[in-house]
Amino acid sequence: xxxxxxxxxxxxxxxxxxxxxxxxxxxxxxxxxxxxxxxxxxxxxxxxxxxxxxxxxxxxxxxxxxxxxxxxxxxxxxxxxxxxxxxxxxxxxxxxxxxxxxxxxxxxxxxxxxxxxxxxxxxxxxxxxxxxxxxxxxxxxxxxxxxxxxxxxxxxxxxxxxxxxxxxxxxxxxxxxxxxxxxxxxxxxxxxxxxxxxxxxxxxxxxxxxxxxxxxxx
Numbered sequence: 001x002x003x004x005x006x007x008x009x010x011x012x013x014x015x016x017x018x019x020x021x022x023x024x025x026x027x028x029x030x031x032x033x034x035x036x037x038x039x040x041x042x043x044x045x046x047x048x049x050x051x052x053x054x055x056x057x058x059x060x061x062x063x064x065x066x067x068x069x070x071x072x073x074x075x076x077x078x079x080x081x082x083x084x085x086x087x088x089x090x091x092x093x094x095x096x097x098x099x100x101x102x103x104x105x106x107x108x109x110x111x112x113x114x115x116x117x118x119x120x121x122x123x124x125x126x127x128x129x130x131x132x133x134x135x136x137x138x139x140x141x142x143x144x145x146x147x148x149x150x151x152x153x154x155x156x157x158x159x160x161x162x163x164x165x166x167x168x169x170x171x172x173x174x175x176x177x178x179x180x181x182x183x184x185x186x187x188x189x190x191x192x193x194x195x196x197x198x199x200x201x202x203x204x205x206x207x208x209x210x211x212x213x214x215x216x217x218x
Contacts, residue, residue, distance in 0.1 A: 001119050002126045002202045003159075004209075005134035007166035008195030009061045015198050016065070018209045022126045022202060023094060030094035032067045037075040038098070038132040041105025041148040053099045062097040062130060070097075075106075078113035090118060093125065100131030100166075105148040107136045107156040116157055131166045134199075138163045142182050160201055163190040168213055170195055176215060183217035190217045 002022040010016050016027075023030050036053050039045035051057065054072060056064025063070050071089065073096075078086050090096070098106070110116040119127075127137070135141050137159040146154050163186050165179040179192035191199055196212025208214055 001122045001159075002124070003137065004126060004128045004198055004200055005137065005160075005164060006128065006130055006198040007134070007164075007168070007193040008170070009130045010065055010128070011061060012196050012211045014209050014211050015196075018198065018200050019065075019095075019126070019128065022200065024124075025094075027065050027067060029068055031092065032063070032070045032095045032097050033073040033089065033093045034063050034070060034097040034099070035073050035075060035133070036099045036101075037109050038101030038103065038106035038136065040076070041102030041108075042100075042132070043147055045101050050099075062099070062128065067095075075109040075113040075115060078115065083114060087118065090115065090125075091122070095126040095128055098127060098129045098133030098136070100129075100133050102146075102148045103132035103135035103138075103141045103156055104146055104152070104154065106132055108148075110136060110157060119159065135164050135166065139188050140186060142186055144178075144182050160206075161188060162199075162218075163188060164199070165190060165192040168192050168194040176213075179215065180217065186218070188218065191215070192217070 004019055036050045039050050136156050138156050139158040140154045167174045183190040192215045194212040197210035197214040200207050200209055
């Protein structure tokens with residue numbers, strides 16, 4: 001699977017160009033499924049913010065990029081649906097647009113739904129994450145970002161070997177100094193990203209795409 005792990009979405013021309021590079025074709029010729037599930041696990045999110053993501057009414061530009069088609073995939077529903085129905089939906093999509101919210105909640109439902117087990121088979125599919133939609137693929141998110149069942153820890157899926165500190169400069173508490181302190185307790189490499197930055201992963205190729213501020217730790 002090809003990954004574009006953003007903090008704030010496709011927010012500038014450089015990140016969009018990276019997305020097109022991973023797709024291997026124009027956005028306008030590509031089909032997308034959007035996954036809003038992470039929002040249900042975060043106390044600051046709810047029905048209104050989910051609607052904004054699905055309709056591209058939020059600053060995290062994702063569903064409104066001009067896709068040939070955009071569908072909705074709700075992970076909490078998948079355990080009640082025969083995989084013979086939903087697996088083809090995923091396989092036929094060019095890109096998965098995965099919203100933010102609570103990363104451990106998202107990782108939980110990626111496992112429970114069966115989608116996590118399918119990811120290694122999706123070699124040509126692009127995963128575009130926003131915030132928790134990116135963090136869920138990392139080894140851990142740090143206690144700082146756990147809002148759902150903190151007693152279960154901060155482990156996520158570990159698809160990549162680095163963690164992500166998102167939204168540098170967007171919130172008063174999300175500073176580079178706070179990111180450095182957070183990263184020091186992880187035990188694995190990490191990136192701090194502002195809203196104009198992303199990490200691209202394509203096989204052994206790992207690079208930062210940015211028109212803003214970012215930093216690598218470890």
